[in-house]
Amino acid sequence: MGVGRRMKKQGPPPPLDEATISMIKKRKAAEADAKAEGGKKRRKAESEAEPETKKLKTKKANGVEVNGKGKKPNGAAVLANGSKAEKKKKPAQKPVEPVPEPEEDDDSWGSGSAPDLDEMMEDEFGDLDNVSEGDENDVEKFDEGSVFDSDEDDHPREKMFSDDEDESDAEEKLTAANIAGLSRKLDEQRELEEEEARQEIQESAMQTNIAGDRPDIFGEIDAAAQAGVAPNMQLLRNRITDTLRVIGDLESLGQPGKSRADYLQLLLADFCTYYGYAPFLAEKLMSLFTPTEAFAFFEANEAPRPVVLRTNTLRTNRRTLAQALINRGVVLEPVGKWSKVGLQIFESAVPLGATPEYLAGHYILQAASSFLPVMALAPQPGERVLDMASAPGGKTTYISALMRNTGSVLANDASKVRAKGLIGNVHRLGCKNVVVCHYDAREAFPKILGGFDRVLLDAPCTGTGVISKDPSVKTNKTERDFLAIPHMQKQLLLAAIDSTDHHSKTGGYIVYSTCSVTVEENEQVVQYVLRKRPNVKIVDTGLGGFGSEGFTSYMGKKFDEKMRLTRRYFPHRENVDGFFVCKLKKTGPSPATGAATGSTSTAANGSKSDVSNVSGDDEDVDKTPITDNDGTTAGEAGFGPFNDDQDAELIARAERNRLRRKGVNPKAVLGKQAKKTEKETVEPTASASEKEDEPNKDTKNVAKESKKNKKEKEKKKPESHSESAKTSSSTSSPASKKASKGKKGQK
Numbered sequence: 010m011g012v013g014r015r016m017k018k019q020g021p022p023p024p025l026d027e028a029t030i031s032m033i034k035k036r037k038a039a040e041a042d043a044k045a046e047g048g049k050k051r052r053k054a055e056s057e058a059e060p061e062t063k064k065l066k067t068k069k070a071n072g073v074e075v076n077g078k079g080k081k082p083n084g085a086a087v088l089a090n091g092s093k094a095e096k097k098k099k100p101a102q103k104p105v106e107p108v109p110e111p112e113e114d115d116d117s118w119g120s121g122s123a124p125d126l127d128e129m130m131e132d133e134f135g136d137l138d139n140v141s142e143g144d145e146n147d148v149e150k151f152d153e154g155s156v157f158d159s160d161e162d163d164h165p166r167e168k169m170f171s172d173d174e175d176e177s178d179a180e181e182k183l184t185a186a187n188i189a190g191l192s193r194k195l196d197e198q199r200e201l202e203e204e205e206a207r208q209e210i211q212e213s214a215m216q217t218n219i220a221g222d223r224p225d226i227f228g229e230i231d232a233a234a235q236a237g238v239a240p241n242m243q244l245l246r247n248r249i250t251d252t253l254r255v256i257g258d259l260e261s262l263g264q265p266g267k268s269r270a271d272y273l274q275l276l277l278a279d280f281c282t283y284y285g286y287a288p289f290l291a292e293k294l295m296s297l298f299t300p301t302e303a304f305a306f307f308e309a310n311e312a313p314r315p316v317v318l319r320t321n322t323l324r325t326n327r328r329t330l331a332q333a334l335i336n337r338g339v340v341l342e343p344v345g346k347w348s349k350v351g352l353q354i355f356e357s358a359v360p361l362g363a364t365p366e367y368l369a370g371h372y373i374l375q376a377a378s379s380f381l382p383v384m385a386l387a388p389q390p391g392e393r394v395l396d397m398a399s400a401p402g403g404k405t406t407y408i409s410a411l412m413r414n415t416g417s418v419l420a421n422d423a424s425k426v427r428a429k430g431l432i433g434n435v436h437r438l439g440c441k442n443v444v445v446c447h448y449d450a451r452e453a454f455p456k457i458l459g460g461f462d463r464v465l466l467d468a469p470c471t472g473t474g475v476i477s478k479d480p481s482v483k484t485n486k487t488e489r490d491f492l493a494i495p496h497m498q499k500q501l502l503l504a505a506i507d508s509t510d511h512h513s514k515t516g517g518y519i520v521y522s523t524c525s526v527t528v529e530e531n532e533q534v535v536q537y538v539l540r541k542r543p544n545v546k547i548v549d550t551g552l553g554g555f556g557s558e559g560f561t562s563y564m565g566k567k568f569d570e571k572m573r574l575t576r577r578y579f580p581h582r583e584n585v586d587g588f589f590v591c592k593l594k595k596t597g598p599s600p601a602t603g604a605a606t607g608s609t610s611t612a613a614n615g616s617k618s619d620v621s622n623v624s625g626d627d628e629d630v631d632k633t634p635i636t637d638n639d640g641t642t643a644g645e646a647g648f649g650p651f652n653d654d655q656d657a658e659l660i661a662r663a664e665r666n667r668l669r670r671k672g673v674n675p676k677a678v679l680g681k682q683a684k685k686t687e688k689e690t691v692e693p694t695a696s697a698s699e700k701e702d703e704p705n706k707d708t709k710n711v712a713k714e715s716k717k718n719k720k721e722k723e724k725k726k727p728e729s730h731s732e733s734a735k736t737s738s739s740t741s742s743p744a745s746k747k748a749s750k751g752k753k754g755q756k
C-alpha cells in the first residue's frame with residue numbers, strides 16, 4: 010500500500026489523520042519515558058496500588074456496575090487493569106474533533122475539572138463505550154447533535170449506534186504493534202515533510218526576482234512558447250505560485266497594463282497544463298474557490314484519500330475488528346469522532362480485500378465521505394427505505410446495519426451488472442432486510458412502488474469529487490455531460506420525493522447526495538426540485554459542523570436561503586472525497602402531475618400512494634444513456650422489463666433445488682402438485698362457486714330456486730335444451746358432467 014502518499018498532508022486542515030498520529034507519538038514518547046524509569050519502580054508502584062486495583066478488578070470481574078455503565082464481561086477486567094496508566098494521560102491526548110459532539114465537554118479536560126472514572130478510562134475508542142454500556146443519555150445527545158433529524162424530536166428515537174459499541178474500556182488500547190507502526194509512519198511522514206520544506210525553500214530561492222519586483226510572468230510564457238519546448242513542470246509550478254502571489258497583491262506586484270482577469274486566465278491555463286484538465290472543467294472547478302484554494306483543491310486531487318473501512322455492526326463491533334486487523338499487521342485508527350464505525354488504515358501487511366474478516370463480512374472498504382449521506386438519512390429500525398441508485402451497496406448495507414436488519418430496504422440500481430455486485434455485498438455483510446431490483450428509477454418509482462419512509466438518492470454524477478480515484482474525469486467529461494447528468498439527477502430526485510410517504514410517522518425524508526462538487530449537480534438540482542415540488546423543504550443534515558455550507562448564490566444565481574443547511578465536503582478541506590449531501594423533508598402530497606399516464610402506485614406499506622409520475626412532469630426526459638463513474642453505462646447490462654416466463658422457470662428451478670436439498674425427490678412432489686393444479690384448472694368455476702355458496706344458505710336456496718326454474722323452462726322449451734346443456738357442462742363439476750352424460754345416454 011502506498012502509505013507515504015496517503016499519510017501526506019493535503020491542505021489545511023487534514024482532519025482524518027494528523028491529530029491522532031501526533032497523539033500516538035506523544036503516547037509512545039510517554040511510554041518510552043516510563044520504561045526508562047525502570048520496570049522495578051513501576052512494579053513497586055503497582056504493588057503499592059494493588060489493593061485498590063484488586064478491588065476494581067474483582068468488581069469488574071464479577072460484572073459489577075461501574076458508574077452506572079452496566080455489567081462488564083469477565084474477560085474485560087484483566088485488560089481494563091492493564092490500561093490504567095494510559096488512561097490517566099487522556100487529557101493530554103485529546104484528538105482534534107472534526108464534528109464536535111454535544112455530549113462531550115472538551116474544555117472540561119483542560120480546565121482541570123475532575124473527570125469521573127469512565128472519562129478517565131476513555132481513549133480513541135471511548136466514543137463507543139457510552140452507548141454500548143447503556144448510557145442512554147449520552148446516546149440521545151449524540152444522536153440529536155450529529156445524526157438524527159432536526160425536527161424529529163417528537164418521536165421517541167431508537168439509539169442508532171449501540172450495535173457498534175464496545176464494552177471493555179481495557180480493550181480500547183491499540184496494541185503495541187499498532188502504536189509502533191503508527192509511530193514509524195509518523196517518522197516517515199516527518200521526513201517527507203522536511204523534504205518538502207527543503208524543496209519549498211529552494212523554490213522560493215529561485216523566485217528572488219519576485220521580491221519587491223513586478224515579475225514578468227507573461228514574458229516567461231512567450232519565451233517558452235517561442236522556443237516550442239514542452240513546459241518544464243517545475244517552472245510551471247513556480248509560475249503558478251508566482252501568479253497566485255501577484256493576484257494576492259496586484260497593486261504592488263502586477264505588471265502595468267495587466268488586469269486581474271489576465272492573471273486568472275494565465276493561472277487557468279497553467280492549471281490545465283500542470284494538472285491535465287480540460288479547460289472548461291478546470292474553469293468550472295476554479296469558479297468554486299478563491300485562486301489559492303483552487304490550487305489546494307487541484308493539488309489534493311493528485312493524492313489519494315486515506316483508506317477507510319466501515320465496520321459491519323451486523324457481524325461485529327469496531328473494537329473487535331480493530332484488534333483482529335491489528336493482529337494481522339494492519340496499522341489503523343478510528344476515523345474520527347464523527348463516525349463510530351469507521352477505521353482509517355495507515356498500513357497493511359495483508360490485502361484488505363481478502364482477510365478472513367473481510368470474507369466473513371465484518372467490514373466493507375468504503376470512502377469516509379460515503380458514510381455521510383446514510384448518517385444524514387438516519388434510517389430507523391422497522392422503516393421502509395428505498396435506496397434508488399444503490400450499487401455496489403456501500404450505503405445500502407450501512408442503512409441495513411443501522412436498521413439492525415429490521416424493516417425493509419429496497420435497493421435499486423439501473424445497471425444489472427452492478428446490481429450483481431450489490432447482491433454480493435448484501436450477502437457477505439449479512440443484510441437480511443434488503444431486496445434488490447434493477448430498474449431505471451425514473452420510470453419505476455413511485456409508479457411500481459412508493460410510500461417509503463425514507464429515500465436515499467446517491468445519484469449518478471460526473472465524479473468531480475473523486476478525481477484522485479479516477480483522474481480520467483479530468484478529460485473525459487464534456488460540457489454536454491454537465492447538462493445531461495444534472496437533467497437526469499433532477500428527474501431522479503423528483504421520483505425520490507414522489508416515492509416518499511409524507512404521512513410517515515417516523516420519516517418522510519429524502520437524502521440527495523453526489524460525489525461531485527459542481528453547483529450544477531448539487532445546489533441547482535435541489536433548487537429545481539424545490540420549485541417543482543413545493544411540498545418539500547430543506548432540513549438540517551444532522552452532520553454537525555463537519556463540512557462546509559452549500560452555496561446560497563453562484564455566478565449571479567440566487568438559491569434558497571436554506572441551501573446553507575446542505576453540506577459540501579472537499580478533499581483539500583476535510584481530506585475526504587468531494588461530496589454533497591442535502592436532506593429534504595416531505596411536508597405534503599406531491600402535485601398530481603402523473604395524470605398524463607394516469608398511473609397510481611402501490612405504497613411500500615400496501616396502500617395507494619399520492620403518485621405523481623415523474624415522466625408526466627412538464628419537462629422532456631432525456632433518456633440518453635449516461636456513463637457512470639466507472640465508465641459503464643447505466644442500463645447497458647440489458648435492463649428491461651421483467652420476463653415472466655424466464656422468472657417462472659427460475660422460480661421452478663429454485664423450488665426443485667430447495668426440495669433436493671431437503672432430500673425430497675422434486676419430481677414426486679412437483680408431479681403431484683402439477684396434477685392437482687391441472688385438476689383445479691379444469692373445474693375452477695364450479696368449485697369456486699361451490700365455495701362461494703357455502704357460507705350463505707340464502708344464496709343456496711336462491712340457487713336451488715333458479716335451478717328449479719331452469720328445469721321448468723327447459724321442459725317448456727325443449728328446442729333450447731342442447732344449448733343450455735352445453736353451458737352447464739362447461740361450468741359444472743365432473744359429477745354433474747357424468748350425470749348429464751348419463752342423461753344424454755338415456756336419451
Ligand SMILES: C[S@@+](CC[C@H](N)C(=O)[O-])C[C@H]1O[C@@H](n2cnc3c(N)ncnc32)[C@H](O)[C@@H]1O
Pocket residue numbers: 379397398399400401402403404405421422423424427448449450451467468469470637643644
Ligand atoms: C454513485 S453510484 C451509487 C453508489 C452507491 N449508492 C453506493 O453507495 O455504493 C450511482 C449509481 O446509479 C446508477 N444509476 C444510473 N442511472 C440510474 C437510473 N436511472 N436509475 C437507477 N440507478 C441509476 C448507476 O448504475 C450507479 O450504480
